[in-house]
Amino acid sequence: MIKVELNPSDQYIEKAIEGYDVLEGREGAGNDFLGWLDLPEQTPSSLVGECEAIAQEWKDKGVQVVVVIGIGGSYLGAKAAIEALSHSFDSDINPQKTRVVFAGFNLSEEYHAELLEYLQGKSVACIVISKSGTTTEPAVAFRLIKKHIESIYSKEEAASRIVAITDKSRGALKTLADGEGYRTFVIPDNVGGRFSVLTPVGLLPIAVAGYDVRKMLLGASDMAKLCRERSAKNPAILYAAARNEQYAAGKKVEILVNYNPKLQYIGEWWKQLYGESEGKEGKGIFPAAVNFTTDLHSMGQYIQEGERMLFETVLSVKNTNKELLVESDEQNLDGLNFLAGKSLEHCNKMAELGTRLAHIDGGVPNMRIEIDRIDEYNIGELFFLFEKACGISAYILGVNPFDQPGVEAYKKNMFALLNKPGYEEASQKIRERLQ
Numbered sequence: 001m002i003k004v005e006l007n008p009s010d011q012y013i014e015k016a017i018e019g020y021d022v023l024e025g026r027e028g029a030g031n032d033f034l035g036w037l038d039l040p041e042q043t044p045s046s047l048v049g050e051c052e053a054i055a056q057e058w059k060d061k062g063v064q065v066v067v068v069i070g071i072g073g074s075y076l077g078a079k080a081a082i083e084a085l086s087h088s089f090d091s092d093i094n095p096q097k098t099r100v101v102f103a104g105f106n107l108s109e110e111y112h113a114e115l116l117e118y119l120q121g122k123s124v125a126c127i128v129i130s131k132s133g134t135t136t137e138p139a140v141a142f143r144l145i146k147k148h149i150e151s152i153y154s155k156e157e158a159a160s161r162i163v164a165i166t167d168k169s170r171g172a173l174k175t176l177a178d179g180e181g182y183r184t185f186v187i188p189d190n191v192g193g194r195f196s197v198l199t200p201v202g203l204l205p206i207a208v209a210g211y212d213v214r215k216m217l218l219g220a221s222d223m224a225k226l227c228r229e230r231s232a233k234n235p236a237i238l239y240a241a242a243r244n245e246q247y248a249a250g251k252k253v254e255i256l257v258n259y260n261p262k263l264q265y266i267g268e269w270w271k272q273l274y275g276e277s278e279g280k281e282g283k284g285i286f287p288a289a290v291n292f293t294t295d296l297h298s299m300g301q302y303i304q305e306g307e308r309m310l311f312e313t314v315l316s317v318k319n320t321n322k323e324l325l326v327e328s329d330e331q332n333l334d335g336l337n338f339l340a341g342k343s344l345e346h347c348n349k350m351a352e353l354g355t356r357l358a359h360i361d362g363g364v365p366n367m368r369i370e371i372d373r374i375d376e377y378n379i380g381e382l383f384f385l386f387e388k389a390c391g392i393s394a395y396i397l398g399v400n401p402f403d404q405p406g407v408e409a410y411k412k413n414m415f416a417l418l419n420k421p422g423y424e425e426a427s428q429k430i431r432e433r434l435q
């Protein structure tokens with residue numbers, strides 16, 4: 001069970017309860033995108049079963065690599081969960097496991113060329129995810145991977161190795177999937193990309209990677225119950241209140257801190273969730289994420305003594321899944337015998353505590369969210385907690401959490417520069433500007 005150590009004032013608890021009322025009342029801005037609130041408790045077992053069946057089918061077929069194609073909310077949740085749950089040296093330790101790799105989240109030629117090199121000689125399948133079905137990055141990557149798969153297998157076999165997850169009726173991906181006879185999953189109309197990890201967008205890749213998505217949904221569902229409380233007992237209310245209080249006090253940047261590299265992509269998912277939901281109308285807490293103790297040797301100096309605009313939320317893990325003690329050494333040349341018999345995790349926890357105290361002393365307010373351990377249940381809890389708090393928090397800020405109008409600006413320029421049909425006028429303007 002997640003424990004939150006946050007102490008917002010009564011005034012900010014009140015504000016968060018107002019935000020909660022807007023969210024739960026389903027009357028706020030963007031209220032046609034609230035389907036994610038019901039996913040933990042209302043996802044049909046049959047839908048989970050379909051994801052598990054595809055995972056099993058591909059495993060039985062000997063699929064070695066599944067390429068998951070998507071960007072933003074269409075890949076970060078799955079990536080975060082899989083990274084958190086996997087062995088740090090998975091490919092060497094579990095060589096027989098189906099590998100899940102990601103593509104379509106950048107336009108790097110090197111990345112995609114190297115991915116194609118990596119796929120050579122391997123048994124491959126693909127999950128292509130795009131809610132709009134029109135996003136350039138995943139569409140480009142899918143064109144490459146589709147060609148690759150079709151070059152190895154018959155048309156029919158290729159189609160059985162591709163699953164599309166997209167809108168129920170619109171978009172190029174839907175048209176393509178229908179035309180090619182791919183199996184499809186629908187991203188519900190009322191669930192936006194960054195809130196979609198508990199739909200097949202997250203469930204299918206996570207199941208294919210070999211993890212128990214039913215446990216993840218159970219964790220999310222238990223958290224959804226807790227987050228229904230209309231009081232300071234609700235961890236989402238507490239977190240939304242505490243971070244908005246810091247923001248109002250001039251702390252414009254929130255750093256999500258972990259002490260376990262497996263949580264790095266939880267930080268990336270969280271950054272997208274909060275960045276896209278809150279950063280608009282000239283407002284919003286800037287979400288940053290660091291991995292400690294690693295980044296104490298890069299960002300630590302700034303956090304301790306740089307501009308005082310930061311606050312930290314430490315994502316702490318109570319119990320480790322592995323045990324490793326520091327052993328005593330007769331010669332003690334490294335002077336580490338004072339640690340003999342202590343677990344590495346104890347050292348890590350002392351690093352966490354010591355860092356928190358140092359940062360508090362340095363003017364960086366600290367909050368702490370503790371999960372019991374890294375497993376499917378706790379990751380499910382965490383996903384839902386952060387989503388719910390995000391909705392409340394954005395309503396406290398007074399912005400619509402569920403749109404992302406600012407994302408269009410770069411696309412417009414990119415399409416103009418690439419001479420996309422329909423962008424002729426914009427192409428001319430942008431070229432004049434660049435002369």
Ligand code: PA5
Nearest residue numbers: 072073074130131132135193194
């Ligand atoms: O949260 C969001 O809505 C975005 O980050 C989208 O997930 C991202 O832009 C990808 O969009 P799509 O799934 O339509 O390709």
